[in-house]
Amino acid sequence: MQAGRKRPISVALSDVLIRTAAGALPVHAREEWIEERSAEAWHRWQFLEDAGAWGRWEAMALVYSCLASCAQALWRVIADEVVRNRIREGARSPWLYLGVLGGVLAVVAVLTSGFPATRQMLGSGTQSSHLLFIWRHPIVGGGDRGLPSDVVPAWAEHSRLLEGVAGFRVGKELLKQPHSTAFQPAVIVGDMRLFQVLKAQPLLGSLLKPGIVLDHRTWSSIFHGKAEVVGSRVPIGEKSFRVVAVLPKNFYFLTRQPTIYLIQPVLTGPRVMVVARSRPGATKTQIDQELTRIAEDVAYYFFRSQLRLRFVESALLAPLVSFGFAAIIAALMILAACRPRLDRIRLAWRPENRRATAWRGAFFVAKLSLALAILFLAGLESSRTEASMMFGSRDPGSGPFLLWIYIAGAMGIFFWSVADQRARCRVCLRLLCFPVRIGCPGCLLLDWSGTELLCAQGHGILHVPHLAPTWDTEAEHWIALDDSWRDLFASTK
Structure with a gap:
């Protein structure tokens, strides 16, 4: 083969694609992968050039095969155990939930062109x-x-x-x-x-x-x-x-x-x-x-x-009043269903537990506020469209249909927020995983029966009974793990 042969544009473009795709790989495997793919593309060009078969279609086929290397690099990243563990941890992270809710709120803002009905309701000014x-x-x-x-x-x-x-x-x-x-x-x-x-x-x-x-x-x-x-x-x-x-x-x-x-x-x-x-x-x-x-x-x-x-003014603010009424009803129902105890509340706000309680409360309020904001804004914007007329009792934002949507939606959001909060770690607020069934469901009086959920970071275990008796006030409780358990969790090493 001749030395110093000038590389065609397709080979140079293939090198650029290979190096771009390698950016998704871990640093320790990046150089080896680039050398392997670049050598494969270079030898393919040399072989076809010496055989007299190199042409426009072969150049396009070479670029196409290098484009497939991007998908191969992505698949290799996904197949990596470390990356898969990071994806799982990210899916259980509290920030993902807040990000998804914020993204949904942004989508609603784009679809409604910036909440015009809400701006009209809040910015009526002195004219109204x-x-x-x-x-x-x-x-x-x-x-x-x-x-x-x-x-x-x-x-x-x-x-x-x-x-x-x-x-x-x-x-x-x-x-x-x-x-x-x-x-x-x-x-x-x-x-x-x-x-x-x-x-x-x-x-x-x-x-x-x-x-x-x-x-x-x-x-x-x-x-x-x-x-x-x-x-x-x-x-x-x-x-x-x-x-x-x-x-x-x-x-x-x-x-x-x-x-x-x-x-x-x-x-x-x-x-x-x-x-x-x-x-x-x-x-x-x-x-x-x-x-x-x-x-x-x-x-x-x-x-x-x-x-x-x-x-x-009262007609413009009618959806806000209806939503507040629906939120109060949902909050009272969730309080009646959860039945919080005063001794647990006092225990949570002790000086040694105050910081963790404040962190959990802030996450709960942020999650609940974003979900309720999505419900309120989507309901208001969908009812008071641009073509709707607001006069007297003909206001579509003051009808019973929107009120029932707010009540049903607020109840669902409150119950989901509480259920999601209970299924999270008390320390890092990640979703608990690795459910294990323990005990016999038919032996409630003899021994504990239920499911245990584990924090992947080793912070603790949540016991969830299959059937909670009225006399067992600690049926669903959290057991914190000390540092002696940390060696069992690979992610904490």
């Missing part, structure tokens, strides 16, 4: 202060309904407990878009007092004129964020209206989906929805009595015991 919805629930003949349109100006003129009252309705008109887009914005028809009650400030234009008001998402997507759209005419349904204003980015009303507001001088129609802003100190009972009296004296409508009022 003293803001309330008003609707009618007839005593006989059906569910929630709107109110007559002529009762709104009567309330706005004569009420002393309300700063402002406005009527609105969700329109069925469609925006005739010049270009096809991926969505159709919702249309909300309101009177001239709507944005005054909502205390909204325009980004462009004026909110004191009748016409079309665009929210920020509709303006930036359909109209491409052009300021010239203010003053132009936009067709909605069979008519066209002039655009008078654009709302800021952080403004939401009823829904988070793209919305167009059609403001009319006088809102007509058989039924309208009502939004109002109360004065500080006014209660729902006082407002109900005043509005009922005004409706009877001015508009001749008799709404006694038929008006329903709900503050927007």
Whole structure:
């Protein structure tokens, strides 16, 4: 064979792949593995070159065979007993559980685009202060309904407990878009007092004129964020209206989906929805009595015991209240099932045990908090979607379905957290392993019968009885192992 022959690119690339795959191997076996694989690739190239069979396909086959060396290196790492023991120890580690829960929470954040419903609930600000919805629930003949349109100006003129009252309705008109887009914005028809009650400030234009008001998402997507759209005419349904204003980015009303507001001088129609802003100190009972009296004296409508009022702040926080209620129920049930004893609690908080107890408590609280956060955020984001409307009792985040999901989920999380905590070492918090059945299940009165779980680090043994009698208060107990047992555990050497 000729000396000093220049190596082709495929052979050099094979060497790079081999050295890259060797990075996964232990340090003591790395150089030998690189020499073996590199020599194999080099001799293959030399043999085919001398035989006159070296070509493009043989070069590709050489690179492909070196790619397979990555899988071989990974398999060799997995087959190594030391690595397998480390994988087992990592699977039993408390940090893995916290990492998995944190990863699930991050996935929920990505899927929901950053928890928009939660941010809306917690960041309503001063715009939702003293803001309330008003609707009618007839005593006989059906569910929630709107109110007559002529009762709104009567309330706005004569009420002393309300700063402002406005009527609105969700329109069925469609925006005739010049270009096809991926969505159709919702249309909300309101009177001239709507944005005054909502205390909204325009980004462009004026909110004191009748016409079309665009929210920020509709303006930036359909109209491409052009300021010239203010003053132009936009067709909605069979008519066209002039655009008078654009709302800021952080403004939401009823829904988070793209919305167009059609403001009319006088809102007509058989039924309208009502939004109002109360004065500080006014209660729902006082407002109900005043509005009922005004409706009877001015508009001749008799709404006694038929008006329903709900503050927007309480409606936004309703899922949080439901979740807190579910968490309290689950906590009380787990306390009743576990029946913690005061003497064990005092023993755990003695000075010599205080540090280990604090470490176990911190892990339990972190694990429980992450799991409950996933339940709460996933339930809220899935119920209050972007297209959902929140008005009165129609809020999907306040229904009984979400409450029962929270109750069932919180119960499962609490019971899982306690069961997982009991199955862990009292010192290192790793999951116990090597279960051994001891005793005879039918000889409960004569001897102990159950399963013993061992800590792989040699910290102790947990006795779990098959059947715990009421007279045995120490049926499930932990036995700590001293240093004389450490030589039996290879991982501690």
